[in-house]
Amino acid sequence: MTQRYSQRKTPQTTAEIPAGRRRRRPAPGRPGVASALLTAAMWACSVGAPQLHAACVENPNPPVLATIIPPCDGDGILGDNLCANDFGQHVMTRPDVATDPTAEVNDQLVVFLTGAGGEPAKSQNLLFTAGHYGFRSLGVAYDTGGLASQLQNICQALTTEPAAQDCYAEGRHRAAFGITGVHTTAPPVGLYTTTIHDTVEVRLRRLLVQLAAQDTDGAWDDFLDAGSCTSLIPEGEAVAECEDDVLWHKIIIVGWSGGAGIAQHIGREHQLHGVIMLDGVADAYSPAGGTDIAALTQGLTGDDVWAVVHDQNNVAGGRPGFMRDQWDALGIPDLGVGTELQLDATTCGGDSQKGTRVDNHRFFVDNPCFANNVHASVVVDNKMLVDNQLCGACTTAAANSPTTNYMLHNAYAHILCRAEKCGGGGICP
Numbered sequence: 074m075t076q077r078y079s080q081r082k083t084p085q086t087t088a089e090i091p092a093g094r095r096r097r098r099p100a101p102g103r104p105g106v107a108s109a110l111l112t113a114a115m116w117a118c119s120v121g122a123p124q125l126h127a128a129c130v131e132n133p134n135p136p137v138l139a140t141i142i143p144p145c146d147g148d149g150i151l152g153d154n155l156c157a158n159d160f161g162q163h164v165m166t167r168p169d170v171a172t173d174p175t176a177e178v179n180d181q182l183v184v185f186l187t188g189a190g191g192e193p194a195k196s197q198n199l200l201f202t203a204g205h206y207g208f209r210s211l212g213v214a215y216d217t218g219g220l221a222s223q224l225q226n227i228c229q230a231l232t233t234e235p236a237a238q239d240c241y242a243e244g245r246h247r248a249a250f251g252i253t254g255v256h257t258t259a260p261p262v263g264l265y266t267t268t269i270h271d272t273v274e275v276r277l278r279r280l281l282v283q284l285a286a287q288d289t290d291g292a293w294d295d296f297l298d299a300g301s302c303t304s305l306i307p308e309g310e311a312v313a314e315c316e317d318d319v320l321w322h323k324i325i326i327v328g329w330s331g332g333a334g335i336a337q338h339i340g341r342e343h344q345l346h347g348v349i350m351l352d353g354v355a356d357a358y359s360p361a362g363g364t365d366i367a368a369l370t371q372g373l374t375g376d377d378v379w380a381v382v383h384d385q386n387n388v389a390g391g392r393p394g395f396m397r398d399q400w401d402a403l404g405i406p407d408l409g410v411g412t413e414l415q416l417d418a419t420t421c422g423g424d425s426q427k428g429t430r431v432d433n434h435r436f437f438v439d440n441p442c443f444a445n446n447v448h449a450s451v452v453v454d455n456k457m458l459v460d461n462q463l464c465g466a467c468t469t470a471a472a473n474s475p476t477t478n479y480m481l482h483n484a485y486a487h488i489l490c491r492a493e494k495c496g497g498g499g500i501c502p
Contacts, residue, residue, distance in 0.1 A: 129206050129490035134173050136204025137290075138166045138475055140194055141280065160271065161192030163280055164212035166204030167291045176207070181325050181346050181493050182296045183210040184277060187452075188330025188353065189221035194473075196452045199327065201475035202485050208325075208493070209291055211280060216271035220248055221331040223265045229357045231261070240264065241356055245338040248331075249273045273335060278319050296320050321345055325492050329353060329452045337369075337378070337403065344371040347496025349488055350380040352451050354399055355392040375404025377496045379488050381416065381436045385447040393437075406434045413437050416484040417458075432501060436484065442467035457481065 141163040164185075168176040183203045187193055193200070193212025203210040228240035236257075243256040244265040251269035253260065269275055278297075285294040298318045321343035328336030333353030340348045369375065382396045401407070414433050417440045438451060442458055449456040455472040458480040470479045495501040 129179065129493050130177060131205050131486065132168055132173065132176050132207065134169050134176065136166045136201065137169050138164070138197065138201060138204060140164055141283075160214040160216055162194045163214050163276075164193040164197055164200055165210065165280075165284065165288075165291070166200045167209040167288075168204060168207055170290055178209070178292075179207040179493055180295075181208065181323055181496070183208045183489065184324055184326045185210065185212040186215070186273060186326060186328040186332030186335055187212070187217065188328075188332050189217045189219070191217060191329070191332070191453070195454055196329070197473070197475040198454050198457060198470060198477070198479050198482070199452055199485060202477055202482050203489055205477060206486050206489060208489065209293065209295075211277070213273060213277050213280060215248065215273045215276050216267040217248075217331060218267075220244065220265050223263065224331070224334070225355075225357070227261045227264055238356070241334065241354075242338060245335050246342075247272075249335050249339050249342070251275065273339070274319070281319065296323055322497060325349065325489070325496060327351065327489075330448065337399075340373040340378075341370045345373055345377070345496075347377045347379070347492035348373070349492060350378065350399075352381060352383050352386060352448055353396065355386075355395040356399065357391075357395060369403055372498065374498075375406060375434070377492075377498070378403055378405045379434050379436070379492055380405055381438065381451060381488075383447045383451055384437050384439045385441055385444065387448075400435060406432070408433060408435075415439055416481055436488070438481070440480075443469070451481065454479075 168178050170176050170178065183200075185193060185196060185200060187196060193214050196212060200210045200212050224241055224244045228237050228244065231237040231240055239257045240261060243253075243260050246255050247253055247264075247266055249272060251267060251272035251274070253266065281293050281297050284291055285297060296319060298320050321339070322345065324345055325347040326336040326339060326345060327349040328334065329351040330353045333350035334356075336348045337350060337354065339345065369378075380396070380400050382393050384393050386392045412433065413435045415438070416436050417438050438447075440450070440458065441447075443450060443456065446453075446456045450458065450469075454470050454475075457470050459468045459470055460478050460480045460482065470476055491501070
């Protein structure tokens, strides 16, 4: 298929980055979230606030949390993320500024990308934590079908570098942007592909455009640059919302599993504020052997990346080692032997670690509960351990009941707030 390209514009220096608009407070009588689009539920929480810097604090009021359901925006395009529900519902959280007009609202947007076969609605706890700490957050449902298995099976089979890394980069580029042939002119047969409408970039933009119109309290257009859409769109697949481009430099992407690889890959294409990688990626061949996936460009450096690995994740297959190889290749700061922080190191009845070294970027979980689900236990709600249950109980949280009473809440709040303060080239104490 012939493709039409227009050059992406990515701010390269502080002077070139558009100044963020001041966050707006809802005016009296301003309409809230449209009931036809959103179903919102508010949840109470009793977990104390970690000791974080003042710009990122836990709001005592629960955030607004909503799943995004039909109807769609009406353009009738098959595969439109707001019409079709084939990849699960999107999820949004944000501070409840209607209840508390003085609530802190951070300038950054947290975007969660689930892994292969996952759905954002099954990872509401993480988004709920982000909302509690002042972030507007979106769990974007996109086409994950076959992504991880194809990349691991097909790209692994190449066994040479840089061919294997070019293969990984090509598959992730397709998932993120829907464009083929960017990282290899001869992709392996059967490599992941999807329609442009089911990619991360297009779905995120459409979601922001729709929320900007429907949920005015959220001021979602803070993350859109009207009139500057520069997406790469194949001929015959026009996207109606292309008048608004995503302000990537204001976004922190949290990716789990296959979503971690896509998060990192977007960071080489756009100037993100930061990337948080949860139990991913586990490419079988060292990125040091290739030039593609190891590169962080557009101003993103290892200082803007935070990473978590579960050390029980297929230990025999070497996955924790592969992930740490990625960390090294991406330049994620290594503070030396023994300085990786164990997030689940608690005493009976005590809170989980929230990070005693503020400059730490590398974390690990090592809890053996539910050996078959350790990979999911870092982010899938009903696989996450409840806090203060490390004395042999191995109790998990419930599905569809967002809570902050899960073991990694304090740790994830700490990582998110460090990324908010220290990402995008920010200097941390």
